[in-house]
Amino acid sequence: GYFGEYGGAFLPPELVPQFEEIAKAYDKISGDASYINELRYIRKHFQGRPTPVSHARNLSNRIGSGANIYLKREDLNHSGAHKLNHCMAEALLAKHMGKKKLIAETGAGQHGVALATAAAYFELECEIHMGEVDIEKEHPNVVRMQLLGAKLVPVGFGGRTLKEAVDSAFTSYLEQADEALFAIGSVVGPHPFPRMVRDFQQIVGIEAREQFTEMTGNLPDHAVACVGGGSNAMGLFSGFIQDKSVKLHGVEPMGKGPELGQHAATMTFGKPGMLHGFKCRVLEDAEGNPAPVHSIASGLDYPGVGPEHSYLHDIGKVHYGSATDDETLQAFWALSRYEGIIPALESSHAVAYAIKLAKECPGETILVNLSGRGDKDLDYVADNFGTG
Numbered sequence: 001g002y003f004g005e006y007g008g009a010f011l012p013p014e015l016v017p018q019f020e021e022i023a024k025a026y027d028k029i030s031g032d033a034s035y036i037n038e039l040r041y042i043r044k045h046f047q048g049r050p051t052p053v054s055h056a057r058n059l060s061n062r063i064g065s066g067a068n069i070y071l072k073r074e075d076l077n078h079s080g081a082h083k084l085n086h087c088m089a090e091a092l093l094a095k096h097m098g099k100k101k102l103i104a105e106t107g108a109g110q111h112g113v114a115l116a117t118a119a120a121y122f123e124l125e126c127e128i129h130m131g132e133v134d135i136e137k138e139h140p141n142v143v144r145m146q147l148l149g150a151k152l153v154p155v156g157f158g159g160r161t162l163k164e165a166v167d168s169a170f171t172s173y174l175e176q177a178d179e180a181l182f183a184i185g186s187v188v189g190p191h192p193f194p195r196m197v198r199d200f201q202q203i204v205g206i207e208a209r210e211q212f213t214e215m216t217g218n219l220p221d222h223a224v225a226c227v228g229g230g231s232n233a234m235g236l237f238s239g240f241i242q243d244k245s246v247k248l249h250g251v252e253p254m255g256k257g258p259e260l261g262q263h264a265a266t267m268t269f270g271k272p273g274m275l276h277g278f279k280c281r282v283l284e285d286a287e288g289n290p291a292p293v294h295s296i297a298s299g300l301d302y303p304g305v306g307p308e309h310s311y312l313h314d315i316g317k318v319h320y321g322s323a324t325d326d327e328t329l330q331a332f333w334a335l336s337r338y339e340g341i342i343p344a345l346e347s348s349h350a351v352a353y354a355i356k357l358a359k360e361c362p363g364e365t366i367l368v369n370l371s372g373r374g375d376k377d378l379d380y381v382a383d384n385f386g387t388g
């Protein structure tokens with residue numbers, strides 16, 4: 001359960017047997033033919049996979065450096081983001097474990113919607129914890145979760161965003177661990193979740209590598225993905241991690257600037273620490289507590305980051321850059337206006353970074369994981385920043 005010094009499971013004693021049970025169940029069924037076949041059926045006939053790879057021709061031509069940007073269209077995955085890739089697998093695992101309920105946190109609401117979708121499909125109960133700030137900001141996803149039958153638990157303490165939602169979901173799980181599965185929304189949390197969620201997201205990178213080489217006859221020069229906890233990035237990177245020629249880039253939110261509290265750029269400003277029961281790089285305040293964070297994208301404002309990313313950062317296998325709120329908004333508008341694709345604000349960070357990279361790498365190819373669509377962000381952007 002470790003990636004170098006990062007990862008592990010630092011749990012309250014009463015949860016140790018629960019997490020051991022989850023790890024054992026996952027190891028058991030991940031090689032099981034019926035589980036693999038059912039997941040394959042679901043991906044094709046329920047999720048509508050494979051998602052396409054689109055050449056952002058107009059955007060690339062407008063940048064004019066001869067670089068070409070391509071988009072892996074996880075915005076076209078059912079429920080509108082990459083999150084369903086791990087939620088369907090987590091729900092299937094819960095079924096195999098005889099669980100009746102799924103519990104999770106959500107920030108942007110995409111994971112909440114995806115888990116509620118998976119719970120409806122498998123006829124499981126679903127309890128989603130969400131900060132009051134994010135409930136306000138991601139209202140369309142709140143309605144969708146409730147329509148899909150999930151019970152929403154508003155979280156009103158602390159910063160009232162993602163970190164507190166995780167704390168609240170964890171506490172609730174503690175009380176009902178026998179009949180519920182805690183379905184974490186990213187490659188974070190105590191072992192086995194970082195490895196499990198990465199495994200469930202690998203389908204993205206496997207498809208993208210096959211599609212890109214078939215479309216262009218080559219591997220991409222660069223693979224780019226935004227990083228909140230890091231699940232969509234690990235999904236894309238998994239397809240290329242063995243290819244020496246493909247440069248991997250994780251994009252973090254630089255928000256309003258480098259001052260602590262104005263961003264959530266954990267790789268740039270953080271250091272090794274502990275959060276939510278696992279070791280990772282963490283943004284900490286002067287007292288050593290998780291620092292307040294900000295991003296225009298609810299899905300990225302998390303003071304920690306996945307242990308596997310923390311390791312890949314330290315060994316220099318992945319370069320972690322960033323995009324500010326302003327750069328992100330420009331990318332949100334540009335992709336909408338020039339390509340007819342409205343991206344999630346989270347994914348817009350990866351597009352913003354790819355635009356900067358295209359200017360620095362003339363003639364090269366850049367594959368971006370477009371992790372989700374922007375429906376959830378339309379009103380927030382239009383009301384606060386206009387339509388570009």
Ligand SMILES: Cc1ncc(COP(=O)(O)O)c(/C=N/[C@H](C(=O)O)[C@@H](O)C(C)C)c1O
Nearest residue numbers: 107108110111185228229230231232299372
């Ligand atoms: C469209 C979209 N793209 C990227 C992310 C960042 O999550 P990772 O891919 O796990 O880094 C997110 C994260 N969303 C989560 C959510 O919807 O609840 C997030 O807020 C938490 C689960 C961490 C997202 O919605």
